[in-house]
Amino acid sequence: MSGHPQSKRLMERRLQVQEGADKFVTLVGERVRKARERRGISRRVLAELSQVSLRYLAQLEAGGGNISIALLGRVSLALDHRIEWLVGADDPWSSEVVRFSEFFRTATLDQRRHVMRLLDPGDPTRLREKRLCLIGLRGAGKSTLGKIMSKELSLPFLELNREIEEVSGIPANEVMALFGQEGYRRLERQALERIVATTSETVLAVAGGIVAEPETFSYLLRHFHTVWLKARPEEHMQRVRKQGDLRPMKGNPKAMEELRSILTSRENLYAQAEAVVDTSGRTLKQSTKDLVDVVRKLELI
DSSP: TTHHHHHHHHHHHHHOOOOOOOHHHHHHHHHHHHHHHHHHHOOHHHHHHHTTHHHHHHHTTTTTOOHHHHHHHHHHTTTTTOOHHOOOOOOSOOHHHHHHHHHHHHHHHHHHHHOOOOOOOHHHHHTTEEEEESSSSTTTSHHHHHHHHHHHHOOOOEEEEHHHHHHSSSSSSHHHHHHHHHHHHHHHHHHHHHHHHHSSSEEEOOOGGGSSHHHHHHHHHHHEEEEEEEEOOOHHHOOOHHHHTTTTTTOTTTTTHHHHHHHHHHHHHTTTTSSEEEEETTHHHHHHHHHHHHHHTTTTT
16 A cells, blocks of 8 residues: 555656646647748648648647657748747747847857846856855765865755755655656756755755756756866766665666766766866865865855
8 A cells, every 4th residue: 555655646747747748749739830821831832841741740730749859840941940939838929038039049149148147137156155066977976075065164965865855755766766857857956946045055965967957957056156076987987886886887788888978978067067176086085175175266165
């Protein structure tokens, strides 16, 4: 009986996902039909231009299609529209947000910076206060160094996964199993916002994948002083295994190759942090000193 509530939540979540998917397909169908009508072309002509069957287009416009990104790309190109116009939340024919994005897309760098200052006049230094966040892949030393820095700064130490558990009421590893990636990311953002709302002084360690969610990562950069704890892939893997977690290598001969690929794909994102501390080949004492020096430059000490 203990698993019954979880099964119920999982079923409810599946229904929510299906309803959302159905609404999404209906929205795309309406956008395609509206775009076609505004272009003044028949469904048959659009079918020929996009090389998508007439029957398929009819189903799509009726909200019953199950179109792939590739096929939708053909339709959008045939209509001379950006694909996001057909799938975005804002109506491309009436939304000022869409018009603004088009103007911003063609603006010069100076114009963009001027607009951003107008739209976001807040002082980042004031917004970040004395909140420090350590980012990077697992095994970089976020928790270990975070706890040390919290004592050095006399600030509370928090791990975002523990905060997610507080928000959800279940262990973090079960959040992903029950609610999927989307549900986990939503709770991750809620937990982060709760930390910002309740404390102005903390040292926070976050999961390595937080950088893959643009809006959440942007929120993090805006409200925390951030330091990227960097290490070589081999050291990341070695440290994770020393923690007793053999899952990264178990039954996966390409684990190291995949780890290198993840690190490479995220480097530009991690590099958006205010500072970098490379823990490769460094003792805990040396890395601690490096991090303290960086935090002094951020004027948190």
